[in-house]
Amino acid sequence: MITRWCLLWLAFPAWADEGVFDQYRDLMGDDNPAIFVIDEGEEFWYQSQGPSGATLEACDLGLGAGVTRGAYAQFPRYFADTDRVMDIETRLIHCMETLQGRDRTVTAAKPYSLRGDFGTELEALVTWLAAESEGVVIAPEQGHPKERAMYALGEEIFFYRAGPHDFSCATCHEQSDKRIRLQQLPNLTDHHDAADAYGSWPAYRMSQGLVRTMGWRLQDCFRQQRWPGLTFGSEVSIALQTYMAVNAAGGIMTAPGLKR
Amino acid sequence: MKTTLWKMTLLLGIGIAPTAVSEDLAAVIQASFSDRGQATLLRLEQDPLQQHCSQPRDQPVDDEIAMALRQQRLDAVVFPADGDFLGDWQRGATVAASGRGLQFNDDPSIANGGNCYACHQLAPSEVAYGTLGPSLTQYGLRGQSDAMLRYTWTKLWDTHAFNLCSHMPRFGAQKILDEQQLKDVMAFLLDPNSSVNQPTE
Numbered sequence: 001m002i003t004r005w006c007l008l009w010l011a012f013p014a015w016a017d018e019g020v021f022d023q024y025r026d027l028m029g030d031d032n033p034a035i036f037v038i039d040e041g042e043e044f045w046y047q048s049q050g051p052s053g054a055t056l057e058a059c060d061l062g063l064g065a066g067v068t069r070g071a072y073a074q075f076p077r078y079f080a081d082t083d084r085v086m087d088i089e090t091r092l093i094h095c096m097e098t099l100q101g102r103d104r105t106v107t108a109a110k111p112y113s114l115r116g117d118f119g120t121e122l123e124a125l126v127t128w129l130a131a132e133s134e135g136v137v138i139a140p141e142q143g144h145p146k147e148r149a150m151y152a153l154g155e156e157i158f159f160y161r162a163g164p165h166d167f168s169c170a171t172c173h174e175q176s177d178k179r180i181r182l183q184q185l186p187n188l189t190d191h192h193d194a195a196d197a198y199g200s201w202p203a204y205r206m207s208q209g210l211v212r213t214m215g216w217r218l219q220d221c222f223r224q225q226r227w228p229g230l231t232f233g234s235e236v237s238i239a240l241q242t243y244m245a246v247n248a249a250g251g252i253m254t255a256p257g258l259k260r
Numbered sequence: 261m262k263t264t265l266w267k268m269t270l271l272l273g274i275g276i277a278p279t280a281v282s283e284d285l286a287a288v289i290q291a292s293f294s295d296r297g298q299a300t301l302l303r304l305e306q307d308p309l310q311q312h313c314s315q316p317r318d319q320p321v322d323d324e325i326a327m328a329l330r331q332q333r334l335d336a337v338v339f340p341a342d343g344d345f346l347g348d349w350q351r352g353a354t355v356a357a358s359g360r361g362l363q364f365n366d367d368p369s370i371a372n373g374g375n376c377y378a379c380h381q382l383a384p385s386e387v388a389y390g391t392l393g394p395s396l397t398q399y400g401l402r403g404q405s406d407a408m409l410r411y412t413w414t415k416l417w418d419t420h421a422f423n424l425c426s427h428m429p430r431f432g433a434q435k436i437l438d439e440q441q442l443k444d445v446m447a448f449l450l451d452p453n454s455s456v457n458q459p460t461e
Contacts, residue, residue: 155316156314181388183390228294235292236289
């Protein structure tokens with residue numbers, strides 16, 4: 001029995017490595033440190049802030065004012081009040097501005113924490129809202145022409161090669177069962193992989209001691225692609241999130257995830 | 261009309277990129293990024309090769325353009341000035357292991373790495389290797405004939421000269437690595453004493 005395991009280890013070092021990581025995840029069980037961030041996010045939602053002294057309770061995340069359960073799973077989506085397709089992060093900034101009167105040049109100035117920081121308000125809110133969709137089917141809206149255009153744009157960007165290394169998203173994410181160093185890479189053109197990957201963000205990153213959002217993950221991908229800095233809430237960011245969400249549609253939200 | 265013009269430009273070998281990619285897409289991309297350190301917006305402008313290789317895999321490719329591009333890349337390969345292809349394999353091992361360089365958070369005054377292990381298995385003693393590219397363990401068994409030296413150099417300099425739209429970066433053509441670093445990586449691959457060419461147990 002032991003010999004057989006050793007052979008497996010030698011034959012499939014990558015699987016073995018994932019096995020160790022899966023074991024670690026099993027050990028952690030429900031003890032994802034993100035639970036503290038979830039609680040914090042819920043507190044932010046009900047906290048009166050800004051010149052208007054309002055909470056975010058009247059924020060419409062697409063399912064009606066104040067409906068949080070299942071809302072995350074339907075982003076990105078079109079909102080008539082802004083005539084734009086928005087991801088959950090930009091929608092929250094919008095609600096902070098319209099409901100609380102807070103200046104978006106301040107609220108969106110530093111959406112993501114740096115290493116060593118405590119998490120930001122936006123990270124906490126997104127983590128709580130993802131938890132409000134845990135177990136919910138991923139079902140981004142694609143009924144509006146602007147939503148479909150956003151998906152088409154996302155697909156074009158996914159394959160767009162540029163920079164000194166000629167990297168696109170597809171360089172790492174259009175093949176199945178590949179890894180970079182020891183890190184498994186999801187094939188984001190494949191429904192199964194896209195559902196597993198998209199549904200697990202936001203996630204607690206053990207190496208950073210922080211919860212990271214999908215928007216942050218995209219910014220870090222482009223850093224590694226040797227591209228310039230991806231702007232928070234930009235069209236490229238929302239288009240790629242739409243591309244992933246639609247490819248993942250039908251999968252189940254498992255976030256907040258627990259990652260390396 | 262635009263496509264025909266594009267082809268003619270390419271076939272004439274003039275390196276001007278016309279707008280096969282929609283201008284909207286380029287504008288959206290430009291508007292979504294900002295300069296960060298050494299990574300400026302100029303990096304988002306595609307050269308003809310990047311433009312050609314940005315089609316989703318199920319899109320039909322134009323063979324005429326592909327052949328012309330591949331030949332262009334082959335003709336542009338610069339071989340070592342002194343005719344010596346092989347440097348120091350141990351220095352090459354360091355280049356292969358380093359993943360730093362050209363990211364906006366990297367210090368431009370420090371030498372770039374080749375990050376070979378991100379995608380390839382090389383020395384069998386290194387278990388943290390990626391699988392996006394083929395294993396190159398025991399690569400040196402192929403010998404050091406002039407054909408092998410020129411083939412391997414060309415793959416490192418500009419992979420598209422042989423394999424158009426390969427995922428691999430153009431380490432020489434894009435000046436990611438300098439000539440000496442490329443020679444060192446060559447030795448890392450081909451020197452019989454290199455850790456790449458040691459038995460796998």
